[in-house]
Amino acid sequence: xxxxxxxxxxxxxxxxxxLTIQCQVDSQVTMMFWxxxxxxxxxxxxxxxxQGSEATYxxxxxxxxxxxxxxxxxxxxxxxxxxxxEDSSIYLCSVEDQxxxxxxxxxxxxxxxx
Amino acid sequence: xxxxxxxxxxxxLSEEAFLTINCTYTATGYPSxxxxxxxxxxxxxxxxxxTKADDKGSNKGFEATYRKETTSFHLEKGSVQVSDSAVxxxxxxxxxxxxxxTFGRGTxxxxxx
Numbered sequence: 001x002x003x004x005x006x007x008x009x010x011x012x013x014x015x016x017x018x019l020t021i022q023c024q025v026d027s028q029v030t031m032m033f034w035x036x037x038x039x040x041x042x043x044x045x046x047x048x049x050x051q052g053s054e055a056t057y058x059x060x061x062x063x064x065x066x067x068x069x070x071x072x073x074x075x076x077x078x079x080x081x082x083x084x085x086e087d088s089s090i091y092l093c094s095v096e097d098q099x100x101x102x103x104x105x106x107x108x109x110x111x112x113x114x
Numbered sequence: 115x116x117x118x119x120x121x122x123x124x125x126x127l128s129e130e131a132f133l134t135i136n137c138t139y140t141a142t143g144y145p146s147x148x149x150x151x152x153x154x155x156x157x158x159x160x161x162x163x164x165t166k167a168d169d170k171g172s173n174k175g176f177e178a179t180y181r182k183e184t185t186s187f188h189l190e191k192g193s194v195q196v197s198d199s200a201v202x203x204x205x206x207x208x209x210x211x212x213x214x215x216t217f218g219r220g221t222x223x224x225x226x227x
Contacts, residue, residue: 092157102148105150
């Protein structure tokens with residue numbers, strides 16, 4: 001299975017600022033996925049990031065708020081822009097576990113907006 | 115659309131107790147079913163899976179059987195340990211060109227010595 005390094009692991013940010021979260025995978029993958037996990041809630045898919053093209057966003061998420069970069073097959077970033085307390089969540093990146101019908105996740109970024 | 119319903123937590127047990135976490139699903143077609151585990155401070159890890167009806171997934175003493183007739187995939191373990199304390203997520207994937215899973219809300223398990 002792929003190994004994902006995600007950072008930062010946690011941050012406390014002021015409202016109105018932006019935070020960029022990074023995920024590095026130890027192997028080349030076609031698609032990377034970004035999720036939000038709100039307290040007591042399930043994981044919600046934000047967007048799917050393919051290398052060399054714009055990310056595909058799920059309903060309720062827009063590029064201006066959550067810009068994503070995917071410069072190569074092992075790396076992606078998610079930026080949470082103009083943050084408000086409602087953005088306080090855990091953000092996770094994920095890649096498909098090739099041939100295993102499962103997904104591997106990063107350790108998550110716990111974001112608190114004050 | 116596809117959905118997964120899990121029993122609400124937290125589930126609190128003593129060490130060596132029997133564990134059941136209920137999971138039912140709604141899906142078009144024939145989904146693959148998964149249990150993921152999230153230990154404190156970590157990301158999700160695939161615990162076990164089943165890809166067709168009557169399959170039993172198992173790992174680390176945990177088991178779950180794909181029951182098509184009851185659309186269920188309940189997670190069980192005969193004797194839990196303190197180290198099993200975590201949040202458990204049931205998920206399904208229906209393929210169709212994308213295997214991106216649909217997750218349940220997660221069930222927190224707390225095991226006391």
